Amino acid sequence: MICSRLTSACLPSLCLRSLWLDHAAIRSPWLLPRDASAHGLALDHHLLLNLWIALALLALAHLILLIGLLARRHSEPTQLWRIEYLPLAALALLFAALTLKAERLWASSRYTGASPTALQVEVTGVQFAWYFRYPGPDATFGLTNPSLVAPGEGNPLGLSSTDPHSADDFVSSQLVLPANREVDLRLRAQDVIHGFSIPEMRLKQNAVPGQTIHLHFTPTTPGTYAILCTQLCGLGHYRMNATLLILPPDQFATWLAAKQKAAP
Numbered sequence: 001m002i003c004s005r006l007t008s009a010c011l012p013s014l015c016l017r018s019l020w021l022d023h024a025a026i027r028s029p030w031l032l033p034r035d036a037s038a039h040g041l042a043l044d045h046h047l048l049l050n051l052w053i054a055l056a057l058l059a060l061a062h063l064i065l066l067i068g069l070l071a072r073r074h075s076e077p078t079q080l081w082r083i084e085y086l087p088l089a090a091l092a093l094l095f096a097a098l099t100l101k102a103e104r105l106w107a108s109s110r111y112t113g114a115s116p117t118a119l120q121v122e123v124t125g126v127q128f129a130w131y132f133r134y135p136g137p138d139a140t141f142g143l144t145n146p147s148l149v150a151p152g153e154g155n156p157l158g159l160s161s162t163d164p165h166s167a168d169d170f171v172s173s174q175l176v177l178p179a180n181r182e183v184d185l186r187l188r189a190q191d192v193i194h195g196f197s198i199p200e201m202r203l204k205q206n207a208v209p210g211q212t213i214h215l216h217f218t219p220t221t222p223g224t225y226a227i228l229c230t231q232l233c234g235l236g237h238y239r240m241n242a243t244l245l246i247l248p249p250d251q252f253a254t255w256l257a258a259k260q261k262a263a264p
């Protein structure tokens, strides 16, 4: 009985949600921006699978309602486990499988670790800008010190002048990456939580003060893409954005060499 009431209570919400999802699926060219990453296709497929399953459940729910309306009532008691518990168990298994698949996709950009040859870039969110640090020819990020942070003096991340690894580090306000090479981003935040998001790369991850969060991916399509902050991080949140420039490998090598040459 409780299950019946729960199902009845959830049905309108399920219907509305499915209608919205169905509408979103029909206008799919406008639902998501084009995918420009190697892992985005699997994410998009899983999202579409979720949409179609929600649509199928909506149709099934209506069919069951129609049968319930038209069928004659039986006086003999029905088997509760067959009409309530079995469908509920099937639904629970279905949603558990979808969740596990989604969790695996989510974790593959975070917990599996990037390849040792991945390009290392540190991303720092600060009210209200993004900074991107490259480690230079020594491939090692130098130390930073919060007391040395001085954006007006060209040291927005507080790079230590005494650490030799800092000497060849350079900081850019634009994220420039090569196409078809894995990138290992280290996300940090200087003040409050910021949301690092690049829709075309299917990336979205909070940058949290006091933590270094790794996120790895492979951009595939050269072009310019918007980097957004998706956490309301203060009065200037609306202007906290940057650009991602994906270059063919040879052009990226030229850009990197010029930046390293100009590094202090």
Ligand SMILES: [Cu+2]
Pocket (backbone or CB within 6 Å): 125, 127, 128, 193, 194, 195, 229, 230, 231, 232, 233, 237, 240
């Ligand atoms: Cu922000």
